[in-house]
Amino acid sequence: MKALGVGLIGTGYMGKCHALAWNNVSAIFGDVERPRLVHLAEANADLAQARAREFGFARATADWRDLLADPEVDVISVTTPNQFHADMAIAALEAGKHVWCEKPMAPAFADAERMLNAAFSAGRIAIMGYNYIQNPVIRHIRTLLDEGAIGTVNHVRVEMDEDFMADPEALFYWKSEASAGYGALDDFAVHPLSLLWCLFGHVEAVIADLSKPYPDRPTRDGGRRAVENHDTASVLMRLPGNVSGVLMASRAAWGRKGRIALQIYGSKGSILFDQERMNEFQIYRTDGRATEQGYATVLTAPHHKPYDRFIPAPGHGLGFNDLKVIECRELIAAVAGMSFHAIDFAQGLRIEKTVHAMARSFRDRRWVEIAA
Amino acid sequence: MKALGVGLIGTGYMGKCHALAWNNVSAIFGDVERPRLVHLAEANADLAQARAREFGFARATADWRDLLADPEVDVISVTTPNQFHADMAIAALEAGKHVWCEKPMAPAFADAERMLNAAFSAGRIAIMGYNYIQNPVIRHIRTLLDEGAIGTVNHVRVEMDEDFMADPEALFYWKSEASAGYGALDDFAVHPLSLLWCLFGHVEAVIADLSKPYPDRPTRDGGRRAVENHDTASVLMRLPGNVSGVLMASRAAWGRKGRIALQIYGSKGSILFDQERMNEFQIYRTDGRATEQGYATVLTAPHHKPYDRFIPAPGHGLGFNDLKVIECRELIAAVAGMSFHAIDFAQGLRIEKTVHAMARSFRDRRWVEIAA
């Protein structure tokens, strides 16, 4: 696959993560030409220069629109705060660039729809940064489900929990404002939903309960301010094929750091996974003698593709940032017109639609059906 | 506490478990007089004789009503199938005996109510066999919550899963008949509910989703019969004090054997427990330096009362049957007029009321409030 010219907007953590992916993808995979790191944009000109040097980009600018005009740029990584995604992604697509945009698409559903329309109109590749689905474990679980390794799935539970909002005495900040969204639902639940899309496809119906662990939080001036969204979300779900499910998310769950815990139950076995131990999964199967049946804890290994591209020995472990390199490889495949495994804007929009349906089910205290 | 004369109805597993408890309670606790094992009833006269010999009972009968008339019997263990609980417990209470009845009270709510009324009228002790709450771990968690060890609780999740109904090709049997109840909801969820009652008190509102992993099961004649109740239940709950909760139960969860997994999140920490590893719990607290914060896996030890009565050294482990000995000790305390930790008929009825509310919320697809 031929070399792409890369533009990068934003150099915070996700920008760095994209930069690492662009730097590593050819060394890791071998089957793609080394991308040319062409142009980097960061609000502050000096910072832009510094980051370009660190990240290996040839040019730097304080005006992200310079990337649109740069003929050497084929694809643009959008890693800025969520409210800028729509404008940047749409402008990039309209300028004929492919887009690799961090999740979520946009706070407002209408903006997300505009993004998808822009991708359709431009006929360019538009991929979301849902990197958890790139974990070789998740890819292997998908293979296992396809093979019927645990029979027909009938029940799923998924939990996503962190504790960065767990301290009731931490200062109120923008994440607790209504304008920042529903809370755990859009901040977190989109990730489990990306996994559910990847493994099961559609969510058909939901009823959610949202709650506020803390009604208010302290402010800098010594007062307290009411929390405007919900740090905890619990959702009953129905998925295709008579699968019942539960999705739970909390950003106020003390002790949890990067937990995305899956439980998948089928007619012949079950599978467990937790992103906090991202290099292993557990599988229980009913074959063999009952006296030795139990959950097998499987460590990732070269046979769990594409782990082999990173390390030739089993049990040595990928890191979180490595998932972005795999995602990058999928993006490049997409641009090359090959089949790819990633969440594009169309699927991304479905995820956001599901989140909004969950919020509605909470507001109305009733089940909400979601059209496919 | 003085010696009680004991009658036992039923000698299946639970009957054996009661018999062991009556045999062990004085040796274990030391502070109760050794009970006199007076009279045992089992439907078959020969079996009754054999069991009386094995279990150490003085007399045996094929007619359980003989126990009512036996003046040496002070308390009667009722361990027969659920449909007999009401008649036996009520008759025993009316005969002036104390009653120790296995869970649940009765399949029909009206029968359960009659049982409670009988206990009130008789002025006798009437205790249910909810033994999981007797685990020293659960008792210690209750202490921790009372002390505020994890601050104010804001979210709870509890899962009870086994796999004895997980095989879709296992023959249809009575547990799948509508007459056997709702399925996972009353068969299983009562146990997590007993823990929730013990730790948090009331459940205020619920909405449940029930599902059938398998629509039908094979019959002995080579046909298939429709399953009439639900092997999986998922419930959103509201508990007092702004606590949101999720209860999940499945008797078709391959790989789970005796799982009752609790997650309790508070403003200063969290607590985890799983009955499959009943001799340990995990606690995360926010005190101390952040760089060493993590879930501490605590093994039970003599300081987790009444573990010390069983074993003087830490980390050696109680067994499931030991919980019944603790329950027995609580029953004896109750009879002696002392404070006790057990679920009596009044609390037992509230648990069953909650289960029926859950079933109604599923039927009507709406939240159901439960009066305290």
Next chain:
Amino acid sequence: MKALGVGLIGTGYMGKCHALAWNNVSAIFGDVERPRLVHLAEANADLAQARAREFGFARATADWRDLLADPEVDVISVTTPNQFHADMAIAALEAGKHVWCEKPMAPAFADAERMLNAAFSAGRIAIMGYNYIQNPVIRHIRTLLDEGAIGTVNHVRVEMDEDFMADPEALFYWKSEASAGYGALDDFAVHPLSLLWCLFGHVEAVIADLSKPYPDRPTRDGGRRAVENHDTASVLMRLPGNVSGVLMASRAAWGRKGRIALQIYGSKGSILFDQERMNEFQIYRTDGRATEQGYATVLTAPHHKPYDRFIPAPGHGLGFNDLKVIECRELIAAVAGMSFHAIDFAQGLRIEKTVHAMARSFRDRRWVEIAA
């Protein structure tokens, strides 16, 4: 198997444990007549009376020799401190009683030899209280090894660690005196050795390193006293069939409570076990597809005999005290002339011989061979 008349010497924890076993063995197993609890001896006459009442013994005495003369006593449980074992066991055997003696046999090897000789001369059953080998997990591991489930074993590691001597500021007490033995070696290592005997038979050669985590400990008078034995022991071993092994023991290992961790490596798989989670084991096997190979965590279940005698459902868990009931059942079988699974005085002596060889290998800083 017919009813035995039981005498019990000693009513500390192990005495209580024996009493529970005698009380429960017929209810649990069904295939043995309920033992008659005849005569109990405890140094203090009042305490003897109280314990007899609690434990269900008919008679009590402050003179253990009364049990020898009691014609109703068939078997005597010896649960007193180690230095009394030899005299009591030998007297009991000479009086024609069977003996169930807590481990170890005796501090001095010569005394242990006398005990074995007494058992031979008397032609009576003489069993040691090495209860860890009675765990259904250990019994099942033995079956797995016999079946070749992990092929031919080539390497074994076993660790026994507790932390009751881990506090350097705990007062000096008798366990640190030379007269109490070598330290971790005889206090602890005998248990792992009982497992090794059960699983592999003989230990052929050893070289040990013993160490003192703390050279001295505080005394009550504010001074410090030199520690006279070794709280930590590490041993390289050779076992039959080209098996290399390592045995590690510490009673100063902070965090460990009742750890006995086994690792067994074979040509087709491996097995792990830790007594702190006594109701499970892990097995790795090379059959099946590599992509799902991993350690299976197997929870004990009725098919792991004799778990089924205690509980009819999987994953509910036995306790430490239950192991003694199984041991009691084996003793009764032995008395009935049936095959049994327990460590008798002959095997017990071999374990103590091995311990002494380890101590010698440390003293002489060289490998020591042990005759079979």
Next chain:
Amino acid sequence: MKALGVGLIGTGYMGKCHALAWNNVSAIFGDVERPRLVHLAEANADLAQARAREFGFARATADWRDLLADPEVDVISVTTPNQFHADMAIAALEAGKHVWCEKPMAPAFADAERMLNAAFSAGRIAIMGYNYIQNPVIRHIRTLLDEGAIGTVNHVRVEMDEDFMADPEALFYWKSEASAGYGALDDFAVHPLSLLWCLFGHVEAVIADLSKPYPDRPTRDGGRRAVENHDTASVLMRLPGNVSGVLMASRAAWGRKGRIALQIYGSKGSILFDQERMNEFQIYRTDGRATEQGYATVLTAPHHKPYDRFIPAPGHGLGFNDLKVIECRELIAAVAGMSFHAIDFAQGLRIEKTVHAMARSFRDRRWVEIAA
């Protein structure tokens, strides 16, 4: 720190790993100038060209000596098979280049000594690729030990196990030849030794037992060939400060994939770590109330430096390859004359000396002292 010109010899897995590190180090750390990837050597000219393109190197050659003459090359990564290390590293040092050499130094101790002498003579930086010590967990454990977080250490156990030699029917290959070294001892034990050096410094005395799980292995021609070295090694050790230790290593341990399990016991607590779960460690400490004491499982987080340079959120996890980036940063610091944390040739030689002492202790069946 200023930009280095980089040469790379060898492009197998370790070559790729070095290349990734050179590509990433400035983006990750920010405080080093982006290295210039100047010249790459690989035996095959075409492959060299291809790899240079993939890895981002400007020039490629089939003759590694071309790198010595390249004035733009400041530092050379040596990642070829072990037998080439000495010649290449010495030539590079003599050419005035800094050297980053994969472990071990050389099969023959004399060659390793020559390497160290060359480094001394050249006055250049010479660092070994012992990357496990770069894990933020290991660095944090070192800090904890320095702080006395678990008091004074008295006992250490370390196990390194994999299963790539566990199949007795795998074809005989060069790793089983005597010329390849002692077996597990030099192939594996050097890694645990690197951790011990990092955490405790010197090993004072050792006695090892080596064993051959399989005496012979099949050959391609249908015959069998005797195995010439030992796949399993067990070693008793003495470390400074009255610390006793055990080192165990096996490359025939079915089920183990990349296990390096540490147990460190001190007077106030203990620490556990296993490289298979490289993003966590466990710590037990004696402060606080006994009822909640247990091993805390701590997930790595930004406060475990330099995790923060990779990911700003806790619990997301580094990968094995990331450790090489940290090592690269240490090398650059060393070149810049700053303090650094890495194993240089002097320490590397001590590790190899210790390995040879272990082998001698096995041959002579006696303890061997090792001069500091």
